[in-house]
Amino acid sequence: MDTSLLLLLATGAVVGAASGYLGSFMVLRRMSLVGDALSHVALPGMAIALALGFDPLAGALLALTLAVIGIWYLGERSEIYPEALVGVFFTASLAIGILVTPEPELLETLFGDLDRIGYWDGLVTMILALVVFVVARRISSKLLLGVISEDLASSTGANISSVNFVYLLLVGVVVALGVKFVGTLLMGALVIVPAVAAKNAAKSINLYYIMAASIGILSVLLGISIARMFSVPSGPAVVLVSIMFFVLSYILKARK
Amino acid sequence: MERGDILSVSQLKVSFDDHVILDGISFSVRRDGTFAVIGPNGAGKTVMFRAILGLIPFEGEVEWAADLRIGYVPQKLFVAKDIPLTVSEFLHLKENDPHQIATGLTSVGLGESESSDSHRGRRLLGTRLGALSGGELQRVLIAFALLGKPNVLLFDEPTSGIDISGEETVYSLINKLKKEKDLTIIFISHELEVVFQYADTVLCLNKEQVCYGPPRKVIDKASLDALYGKDAQVYRHTSDRGHHHHGH
Numbered sequence: 467m468d469t470s471l472l473l474l475l476a477t478g479a480v481v482g483a484a485s486g487y488l489g490s491f492m493v494l495r496r497m498s499l500v501g502d503a504l505s506h507v508a509l510p511g512m513a514i515a516l517a518l519g520f521d522p523l524a525g526a527l528l529a530l531t532l533a534v535i536g537i538w539y540l541g542e543r544s545e546i547y548p549e550a551l552v553g554v555f556f557t558a559s560l561a562i563g564i565l566v567t568p569e570p571e572l573l574e575t576l577f578g579d580l581d582r583i584g585y586w587d588g589l590v591t592m593i594l595a596l597v598v599f600v601v602a603r604r605i606s607s608k609l610l611l612g613v614i615s616e617d618l619a620s621s622t623g624a625n626i627s628s629v630n631f632v633y634l635l636l637v638g639v640v641v642a643l644g645v646k647f648v649g650t651l652l653m654g655a656l657v658i659v660p661a662v663a664a665k666n667a668a669k670s671i672n673l674y675y676i677m678a679a680s681i682g683i684l685s686v687l688l689g690i691s692i693a694r695m696f697s698v699p700s701g702p703a704v705v706l707v708s709i710m711f712f713v714l715s716y717i718l719k720a721r722k
Numbered sequence: 723m724e725r726g727d728i729l730s731v732s733q734l735k736v737s738f739d740d741h742v743i744l745d746g747i748s749f750s751v752r753r754d755g756t757f758a759v760i761g762p763n764g765a766g767k768t769v770m771f772r773a774i775l776g777l778i779p780f781e782g783e784v785e786w787a788a789d790l791r792i793g794y795v796p797q798k799l800f801v802a803k804d805i806p807l808t809v810s811e812f813l814h815l816k817e818n819d820p821h822q823i824a825t826g827l828t829s830v831g832l833g834e835s836e837s838s839d840s841h842r843g844r845r846l847l848g849t850r851l852g853a854l855s856g857g858e859l860q861r862v863l864i865a866f867a868l869l870g871k872p873n874v875l876l877f878d879e880p881t882s883g884i885d886i887s888g889e890e891t892v893y894s895l896i897n898k899l900k901k902e903k904d905l906t907i908i909f910i911s912h913e914l915e916v917v918f919q920y921a922d923t924v925l926c927l928n929k930e931q932v933c934y935g936p937p938r939k940v941i942d943k944a945s946l947d948a949l950y951g952k953d954a955q956v957y958r959h960t961s962d963r964g965h966h967h968h969g970h
Contacts, residue, residue, distance in 0.1 A: 617796055668806045
């Protein structure tokens, strides 16, 4: 096995772990579709960065940060989550992204392209994903308590508004990182599906986190291997592997 | 704020959009006291709790003592059945020290040392939060509130009908806790009987302040009419049980 493939797999594994772990909160918060919609925002950001000659990762990060600030603001302002508005805004950004993205790059930005991940790319991605993971771990207690009851969390002195903001920022970063592996159309699935599968099987919250992160890792590793072996786009391969884990977990749950 | 008080509220007003929920509420809570808030449904009791906890915006002044440590027991907690969070993990969200958790559990009758209930306690620790019965969840929420050694406990409408531990009701548990620790209790209730039995001060709310003071002094025909309307059923109901606590 050559070193570049090894680096690719290692980077993918760290991104998969961070996605699965962050997704486990998103699923509990019943915000799954927001995670999915958020991933579409990366597209116009990448397109504009490509057109201006910047690194698409920087464009994706910028676009996602802006979107996260928007989501957070709406969530703070309104008692009811304005999900319809989020749906409208994000499908619009997907449509704009498809129009703006140069034709040769369109397919790979939509579905991921492993060949475009270089040595430095991989290293930066891995470090950022590790940072995301560590920060998420640190805020996890407050975050989860906020999911159970915001009042209860606030009564313990936690600033839930800023915890939520940091969490959404982390999701934005992980989506930007994962877009290279699975593309903007399917990145939402890498955040959500491992957590949904883990929720079917886990008996405790710690097991749930561990399973979500592990399924994230395995999906990326197996998906990348399959994509390499059969020369197919990595995005669909990774996501279909995670869906396979979901089906397995569902069957196991139903048999109990 | 006067010496010996732990909370002082002055001219509290809460409104959502243009709708005034509470207005002109002023009272203070004595340290180590037991303070009851009563009023009919929709009187704004929970809203007042959320305001003094700083969870919602308000006008007026809410001043807590500097050494305040709050434990809050909400009225309801809707935990989805499918959230894989066990009771033990829930308590660990607030406190890492296993010794403190054990102490909190013992206080609500779920401790390891209590022979009659320890088995039930251990089983509960591994149970999902969403699968608990109403009484069990209330116990766990009280244990959660007791973590971090609070000096004020806020109870939103503890249900006295629920058995906390064998014959213990939530109110006798509150009484027990007060004897053990330096603790101020503020609770919402609609049961006059309970207010007379346990509270040293009562605040009657019906969007505005109807009465405030020692229960036996301030709960009378006039304040009950203002709270529940004329011929209040709730009043006669408590009298029928032989508790002639009313002061006239």
